[in-house]
Amino acid sequence: MKRITIRDVSERAGVSTAAVSYVLNGREGKVSQETATKVRRAVAELNYIPDFSARSLAGTRSKLIGVVIPQTEDQKQLLLQNPFYSELVCGIEARLRQSGYHMILSGVDKGEGYLDTSMQRNLDGAIIMGIYQESFYDDLKRVKVPIVLIDSYVNDSYFQTVSIDDEAGGYMATKLLIDNGHSNIALVTGLIRKDGVVEKRFLGYKRALKEAGLFYNSDYVFEHSVSYEYGQEAAAAIAAGHPEITAVFASSDLVALGVLRGLSDAGKRVPEDVSVVGFDDIPVARMCNPPLTTVRQNIVARGAMAADRLLKAIEEGEDSLADDPSVARLEMAIRQTVQRLTPN
Amino acid sequence: MKRITIRDVSERAGVSTAAVSYVLNGREGKVSQETATKVRRAVAELNYIPDFSARSLAGTRSKLIGVVIPQTEDQKQLLLQNPFYSELVCGIEARLRQSGYHMILSGVDKGEGYLDTSMQRNLDGAIIMGIYQESFYDDLKRVKVPIVLIDSYVNDSYFQTVSIDDEAGGYMATKLLIDNGHSNIALVTGLIRKDGVVEKRFLGYKRALKEAGLFYNSDYVFEHSVSYEYGQEAAAAIAAGHPEITAVFASSDLVALGVLRGLSDAGKRVPEDVSVVGFDDIPVARMCNPPLTTVRQNIVARGAMAADRLLKAIEEGEDSLADDPSVARLEMAIRQTVQRLTPN
DNA sequence: TGTGTTAGTTTAAGCGTTTAACCTTACAAT
DNA sequence: ATTGTAAGGTTAAACGCTTAAACTAACACA
Structure with a gap:
């Protein structure tokens, strides 16, 4: 045929x-x-x-977008396991398809090789999430193509971003706990990198404490990695070493779930003994037991925003974007893991 | 440049x-x-x-694979929210990238339009998951390209498949409950379609009952959709209308999570009052509270198998595949939602 | 000496588009 | 009657690659 x-x-x-x-x-x-x-x-x-190959060859648009998400620690697999990224991808895909674009979803091996992909496929643009490798971004700039970053505070105005006010989020979460009478509040979080998402949330946490006149105790900061396992570990440490801690702010829902489990394993009840607040509002947050109180960002919408921004840059030129970086709204999803501290 | x-x-x-x-x-x-x-x-x-576009034009491989996953009910979004699919995608992507292929991830609007994508992009092959639209498969056959199906019992030897023994899985789960002394066992499940995955699991459930000499009661089958919400709903109905039921087999972990919540809302404790078994072993299964006993399939590995099979068909010809359909292994992941029934 | 044969190399014809540059008309303006 | 211009069409080169077919040189064989 x-x-x-x-x-x-x-x-x-x-x-x-x-x-x-x-x-x-x-x-x-x-x-x-x-x-x-x-x-x-x-x-x-x-x-x-x-035939899009022919079109692309003839020097027009390929209508292909590269979407890059982080990989697991062992670099073997996409971090799609983290619902945060799968939600983003959902939002992105829907918007792209709607406009006749397709998405090449892939990870990158320690920042290498993406440039190749981009050139091989004549990608029209890219959406990059949470990669921290410096060199990666240098490469990225060399393919003269619009790029939108999500969750990567790279200090470079070359890139478009779609972000949330992480500092405010950290503040909101901590404030909620303070308002409920807690004062010994632990922070369980991934590695705090300069300019990273996690740092912003950490800063919000500190600001809330300071504003409330509470003492910031660095012993209360448990910093290692964004994973269920680490949450569990940190919770065990808290239960064992810091009975005075009555509340935990986990800077990601995945970590919060681990904290829930760790606490429960240590015989602590949530929220009776310890209150917990997460961040992101991934779908499991409402499915877990008890349902997690958390900082909600509409992740799918954020993905869609990123796609919109990228398509606009592609079709109407980079400059069509005012330099207002889009910042998505945040709100608290109050569920059942925070309890008012009643002095006994 | x-x-x-x-x-x-x-x-x-x-x-x-x-x-x-x-x-x-x-x-x-x-x-x-x-x-x-x-x-x-x-x-x-x-x-x-x-330049892959040029290669593709010149009549060789495009090294592009289409990966299709189902969409949410409203057809607006990818069903990547369901960790089952994201895990599969992880497995697929890793293998494809390793072999120098890229993946175009997309949904399909009610079975339409995929043919176009495939032709436009000169896709070398496709991996299709859980689409039931008949017409879709007719279309699919018209692009003469290898295709691997996951979780879609289409009765057509034209397609390669990578499946699990769903019937056996249903049997194992039910048997576990029976072995623990349960005899009033509900099944909560998605729509039972002829030849569908869900039907197989249902058949396994029935076989286990029969083998144990237990009466199959169709009132105990709650059949509607594969979602958290439905699990919750069904659990409520069970708690309210069937106090004699002491165990639930949910034919998917997502549903099982809903059941957990519904039961808990109705004041039933798991596993003390009711035992629950799920299916799939998605990551949250071990994170939820209490950790879910479930039928484990290594989802990532299954994705990788699918990719392997597809690549082999592409590079060595369809016939290089013996017609042993690959069937992945299944085992029980015993955790904390099943309890031996002690007569009181 | 001619004739194969083989291994290695090049030539050139596509593949399906896009698009600059060119060609017609038809009509208006001079 | 000539020129100009605009609108609508066409021609053909280019995009970067693959590959059948043609070519060449080196060598062996009768």
């Missing part, structure tokens, strides 16, 4: 291939209404489907 | 473009060692990166 090409269409319609191409690409003013109609009829009759 | 082409390489190496192409594609016997070396040096010096 031979492929139907633009030439077949042109013959059927009795016009040149150029005319067909113009119609297909909606080049206003290049063709008459009449020709357009003939072409469209021929396209429909023949069930013509354009 | 102009693109480096195969022509640049050929000039630098002092050979023809054909020679370069042969070296790049590892055509043994077409080129001498000497030429190969010269070419490789030139490639390295110029940092040449091939």
Whole structure:
């Protein structure tokens, strides 16, 4: 079954291939209404489907977007296990498809190799999440293509970003605990990198303490990695070594879930003995037991925003984007892991 | 910055473009060692990166694979929220990348449009998960390209599959409950479609009952959709209307989580009052409270198997695959939601 | 000496698009 | 009657690669 090409269409319609191409690409003013109609009829009759490889070769858009998400520690797998990233991907995909784009989803091996992918495939743009390798971004700038960053505070105005106010989020979460009468509040978190998401949340935590006149105790900061396992570990340490701690702010829901388990294993009840607040509001947050009180960001919407921004940059030029970086809204999802501390 | 082409390489190496192409594609016997070396040096010096669009146009492989996953009910979003699918995708991506392939991840609007994507992009193959639309598969057959199905019992030997023994899984789960002294066992499950995954599990459930000489009561089958919400709903109904039920087999972990919540809301304790078994062993199964006893399938591995099978079919021809359909192993993950029933 | 044969190399014709540049008309303005 | 211009069409080169077919040189064989 031979492929139907633009030439077949042109013959059927009795016009040149150029005319067909113009119609297909909606080049206003290049063709008459009449020709357009003939072409469209021929396209429909023949069930013509354009070949994107050829388009891309001929020097136009490939309508392909690269989406990069982090990998597991062992670098073997995508971190799609973390619902945060899968939600983002959902939001992105929906928007891209809707606009006739496709998404190449992939990880990167320690920052290497993405440049190749981008060139090989003539990607029209990319959305990059949570990669911290410096060199990666240097590479990225060399493919002259719009790029949107999510959750990576790279201090470089070359990149577009779609972020949330992480500092405010950290503040809100901590404030909630303080308002409920807690004063010995632990922070369990991933590695605090300069300019990273995690640092911002940490800063919010400190600000809330300070504003409330509470003492910031660095012993209460448990910093290691964004994982269920670490949450569990940290909770065990808290239960064992710091009976005075009555509340935990986990800077990610995944970690919070681990904390819940660790606490429960240590015989502490949540929220009766210890209150817990998470961050992100991934779907499991409401499914777990007890349902997790957390800082909600609409992750899917954030993915969609990123896609929108990217498409706009691609189709209307980078400058069409005002330099207001889009910042998504945050709110508390109050559920059942925080309890007012009643002095006994 | 102009693109480096195969022509640049050929000039630098002092050979023809054909020679370069042969070296790049590892055509043994077409080129001498000497030429190969010269070419490789030139490639390295110029940092040449091939253009896949051109390759694809020139009639060879595109090294692009389509991966299709189901969408949410409203057809708006990918069902990546279900960790089952994200895990599969992880497994697939890792294997594909390793072999120099890329993955276009997308959903399909009610079975439509995938054919277009496949043709537009000259996809080398596809991995399709859990789509039930009949017409979709008819379309699929028209693009003469290898296809691997996951979780879709389409009765058509045209497609490769990577499955699990769902019937056995259903049997194992139910048997576990029976062995623990339960006899009034509810099944909470998605829609039971002819030849669907869910039906197989249902059949396993029935077989276990029968073998144990237990009466199969269709009132104990709660059948609607694979979602947390439905699990919750069904659990409420069970707690309210069937106090005699002491155990629930949920045919998917997501549903099981809902059941946990519904039961807990109704004041039933798990596993003291009611035992629960899930299916899949998604990551949250061990994170939830109490940790869920479930039928474990190594989902990531299954994704990788699918990718392997597909790549083999692509690179060595469909027939290189013996018609042993790959079937992944299943085992019980015993955790804390099943308790021996002690007659009181 | 001619004739194969083999291994290695090159030539050049595509693959399906896009698009600059060119060619017609038709019509208005001079 | 000539020129100008705009609108609508067409031609053909280019994009970067693969690959069948043609070519060449070196060697062995009768």
